Amino acid sequence: MTRKRTGLPRLPHLLGIEGLSPETISGLLDLSENYIDQNRSLDKRRDLLAGRTVINLFFENSTRTRTSFEVAAKRLGADVINMDVATSSVRKGETLLDTAMTLNAMRPDAIVVRHHESGAVNLLSQKVNCTVINAGDGQHEHPTQALLDALTIRRRRGRLQGLLVAICGDIMHSRVARSNIHLLQIMGARVRVVGPPTLMPTDIERMGVEVHYGMKSGLKDVDIVMMLRLQTERMQGSFVPSISEYFRFFGLDHEKLKLAKPDALIMHPGPMNRGVEIDSEVADDLDRSVIHEQVEMGVAVRMACLEALIGGRRNAIGAVA
Amino acid sequence: MSGNVVRSAAPHSGSTAYINARLVDPAANREYDGALLISDGKIADFGPNLFASGAPFGIHSIDCRGLYLAPGLVDTRVHTGEPGEEHKETLDSAAVAAAAGGITSMVLLPDNEPPFDDASLIEFVARRARQIRLTNMYAYGALTVGLEGKELAEMGLMAEAGAVAFTDADHAVASAQVMRRALYYAKAFDALIVHLPQEPSLSGGHMSNGEVATRLGLAGNPPLAEVMMVERDVRLLEMSGGRLHLAKISTAESVQAISTAKSRGLKITCDTAPPYFALNDLAVGDYRTFGKLVPPLRAEKDRLAIVEGLKDGTIDIICSDHRPQDQDSKRVPFAQAEPGGIGLETLLPVSLELVHNKQLGLPQLFHRLSTAPAQLFGLPGGKLAKGAPADLVVFDVQHAWKIDRADFWSKTKNSPFDERPVQGRVMATIVGGRTIYRDDAFAKEAATA
Numbered sequence: 001m002t003r004k005r006t007g008l009p010r011l012p013h014l015l016g017i018e019g020l021s022p023e024t025i026s027g028l029l030d031l032s033e034n035y036i037d038q039n040r041s042l043d044k045r046r047d048l049l050a051g052r053t054v055i056n057l058f059f060e061n062s063t064r065t066r067t068s069f070e071v072a073a074k075r076l077g078a079d080v081i082n083m084d085v086a087t088s089s090v091r092k093g094e095t096l097l098d099t100a101m102t103l104n105a106m107r108p109d110a111i112v113v114r115h116h117e118s119g120a121v122n123l124l125s126q127k128v129n130c131t132v133i134n135a136g137d138g139q140h141e142h143p144t145q146a147l148l149d150a151l152t153i154r155r156r157r158g159r160l161q162g163l164l165v166a167i168c169g170d171i172m173h174s175r176v177a178r179s180n181i182h183l184l185q186i187m188g189a190r191v192r193v194v195g196p197p198t199l200m201p202t203d204i205e206r207m208g209v210e211v212h213y214g215m216k217s218g219l220k221d222v223d224i225v226m227m228l229r230l231q232t233e234r235m236q237g238s239f240v241p242s243i244s245e246y247f248r249f250f251g252l253d254h255e256k257l258k259l260a261k262p263d264a265l266i267m268h269p270g271p272m273n274r275g276v277e278i279d280s281e282v283a284d285d286l287d288r289s290v291i292h293e294q295v296e297m298g299v300a301v302r303m304a305c306l307e308a309l310i311g312g313r314r315n316a317i318g319a320v321a
Numbered sequence: 322m323s324g325n326v327v328r329s330a331a332p333h334s335g336s337t338a339y340i341n342a343r344l345v346d347p348a349a350n351r352e353y354d355g356a357l358l359i360s361d362g363k364i365a366d367f368g369p370n371l372f373a374s375g376a377p378f379g380i381h382s383i384d385c386r387g388l389y390l391a392p393g394l395v396d397t398r399v400h401t402g403e404p405g406e407e408h409k410e411t412l413d414s415a416a417v418a419a420a421a422g423g424i425t426s427m428v429l430l431p432d433n434e435p436p437f438d439d440a441s442l443i444e445f446v447a448r449r450a451r452q453i454r455l456t457n458m459y460a461y462g463a464l465t466v467g468l469e470g471k472e473l474a475e476m477g478l479m480a481e482a483g484a485v486a487f488t489d490a491d492h493a494v495a496s497a498q499v500m501r502r503a504l505y506y507a508k509a510f511d512a513l514i515v516h517l518p519q520e521p522s523l524s525g526g527h528m529s530n531g532e533v534a535t536r537l538g539l540a541g542n543p544p545l546a547e548v549m550m551v552e553r554d555v556r557l558l559e560m561s562g563g564r565l566h567l568a569k570i571s572t573a574e575s576v577q578a579i580s581t582a583k584s585r586g587l588k589i590t591c592d593t594a595p596p597y598f599a600l601n602d603l604a605v606g607d608y609r610t611f612g613k614l615v616p617p618l619r620a621e622k623d624r625l626a627i628v629e630g631l632k633d634g635t636i637d638i639i640c641s642d643h644r645p646q647d648q649d650s651k652r653v654p655f656a657q658a659e660p661g662g663i664g665l666e667t668l669l670p671v672s673l674e675l676v677h678n679k680q681l682g683l684p685q686l687f688h689r690l691s692t693a694p695a696q697l698f699g700l701p702g703g704k705l706a707k708g709a710p711a712d713l714v715v716f717d718v719q720h721a722w723k724i725d726r727a728d729f730w731s732k733t734k735n736s737p738f739d740e741r742p743v744q745g746r747v748m749a750t751i752v753g754g755r756t757i758y759r760d761d762a763f764a765k766e767a768a769t770a
Contacts, residue, residue, distance in 0.1 A: 196506055196509045197505035197506060197507075197508040197509055197561070197563075198473075198502045198505045198506045200505075202560075213508055213509040214509060236472060237465075237466055237471065237472020237473050237474075238472065238473070238502070239473075239502065239506075240473065241466075241472070241473040241474055241475040241476065241477075241478075241506075242475055244475070244478070245475040245476075245477050245478050248477060248478060249477045249509065
């Protein structure tokens with residue numbers, strides 16, 4: 001198999017979107033496209049990663065992301081081990097780095113890590129000599145989510161360049177928002193963040209985004225509406241007064257959606273709180289909502305990332321010609 | 322001497338002219354002899370030359386005979402007992418007292434039982450105001466649920482229902498984190514937050530710290546409790562960039578701190594109430610519980626600083642801080658007495674002392690009593706302007722009398738100004754062109770015009 005070198009930098013890990021070049025991102029998205037058809041066919045399995053070991057190390061509960069990574073790695077023929085942290089020695093007081101080095105000694109090719117602390121995945125990556133993929137660290141980054149969002153948008157709109165995207169809701173606590181802000185701007189899209197000031201991180205405008213505290217101005221003429229999940233513990237008076245007030249002013253319903261472009265797409269990283277950040281009618285609107293498509297793209301994007309990171313002989317990123 | 326509250330179902334229609342008046346125009350910082358014409362409840366015209374050639378023919382006209390005519394008072398700090406403690410004051414009795422006090426709009430504090438932390442209670446006040454139809458009534462929404470200073474109240478929904486600002490009334494928000502989030506959250510609705518700056522952990526006493534408290538053997542609140550909270554709030558405001566109004570400023574240090582914050586360009590405003598520029602802690606005297614207030618009456622040097630703050634504009638607003646308490650709440654040992662004093666009917670006469678003492682001009686005084694509060698809270702009225710609602714007060718600036726609690730329209734009589742000789746009296750109160758209160762002396766004049 002001849003693999004065309006694209007001159008992309010060697011990426012030992014995928015820790016975040018920040019700092020990636022547009023070429024790298026485009027390369028990963030192009031690579032993902034190949035897998036969409038494969039995933040839709042009867043024979044979904046390749047042996048590109050046969051003999052490789054991928055460990056899913058999740059310190060935070062996740063069903064969809066872990067499953068998505070597991071499906072992706074298995075379809076490429078890798079051996080997948082899911083580390084159930086709830087019963088592991090982490091609970092017995094082992095430090096993150098001890099866990100990392102123990103797993104490293106088992107010679108995996110990649111560790112996919114989710115951790116509730118920002119920066120934890122980065123720290124772990126410094127102590128292992130295999131590839132580390134960030135599946136979400138605290139409120140920092142969730143790079144594969146941003147890539148799957150980008151793939152979804154690109155397939156629907158044909159491009160990312162020049163689009164106006166509103167990311168709405170709990171920006172402060174969202175790693176999805178941060179990764180998307182980086183990716184969309186690297187690819188030449190314009191980003192607005194929309195939400196109550198209590199859920200807006202300080203100086204977010206320094207990341208190059210437009211800040212809006214109301215959906216009316218925030219959704220005006222946007223191409224994409226990206227809703228974020230509001231965690232239950234933040235709804236009851238601490239960051240916002242109540243669910244009903246949040247839904248009234250920041251929940252996406254058809255009334256507010258009218259302000260966006262008539263063909264604006266609706267996205268949500270899931271899992272959704274229906275009636276909190278998004279109205280059921282909108283979420284289930286087949287013409288506008290691409291929420292299920294995002295999940296499908298997730299598998300393709302993660303296959304592409306695995307291929308790019310550990311698929312070659314030298315663990316270097318490359319795109320298929 | 323007495324007056325009458327005028328209840329009428331019909332809105333003002335047609336035209337009414339007030340002639341031979343001395344007009345007070347706070348926005349233009351002027352006072353002059355002139356006339357004012359009301360048409361269909363709104364100010365149609367006014368000025369020194371209006372009807373200068375004599376009373377207009379065919380228009381109902383009222384001869385003010387040199388009395389002052391000014392925008393009606395806008396009182397942003399009124400507590401009533403409705404709902405919850407109707408035996409102390411109802412919305413109706415408060416509206417009557419306000420009418421007698423020259424107050425054409427008032428904003429009701431949310432610390433009732435239940436507290437106004439829900440849109441339905443804001444709507445309740447609006448409904449009662451439509452039924453009572455005297456002074457205009459608006460309501461604050463609670464800043465936090467149950468005024469407990471913990472969870473944010475539904476500011477957005479209450480603002481939609483008509484809440485004009487948000488406050489926890491006389492409860493200070495102890496947690497800096499909650500206050501910070503409140504200031505941030507309010508930005509989404511450009512809502513005004515009103516906060517009483519008193520550090521709660523230092524405010525457990527019964528009067529201000531100092532010689533008088535020591536002699537009386539009463540636990541004192543240090544004036545420091547106020548400026549500490551002012552400074553905390555200023556820092557939080559600087560970070561959040563919201564709109565903050567500090568209530569009932571009572572100490573010299575607070576005035577200084579707010580003045581500094583204003584000079585740094587922050588969107589901060591503040592108010593005080595007559596007790597803090599007209600009384601000091603000596604008024605507690607012989608354990609007079611009518612002098613027990615929140616914040617407590619301060620030392621003379623603080624009182625003088627409040628007057629200075631009013632003069633130089635550091636203090637934007639004077640409000641009545643009306644808080645009725647019945648005998649059971651006040652005829653008890655000082656430490657057990659409930660704090661608060663009524664103020665609707667004494668707001669204008671006591672504030673006029675600042676004019677008689679040559680500390681403020683009349684237009685300046687009415688800026689603090691009417692124009693500034695209307696502007697800050699986004700209420701109609703509070704100004705002489707064509708097209709503005711005809712919310713006005715006619716008053717006699719010279720009339721000398723003695724405040725007597727037996728004459729109050731309020732249900733309760735707990736005024737710290739009882740028996741105080743004052744100069745200046747409300748002659749008529751006009752809301753939307755309709756006279757809602759008329760002093761007997763003025764009734765005679767008007768009838769002969």
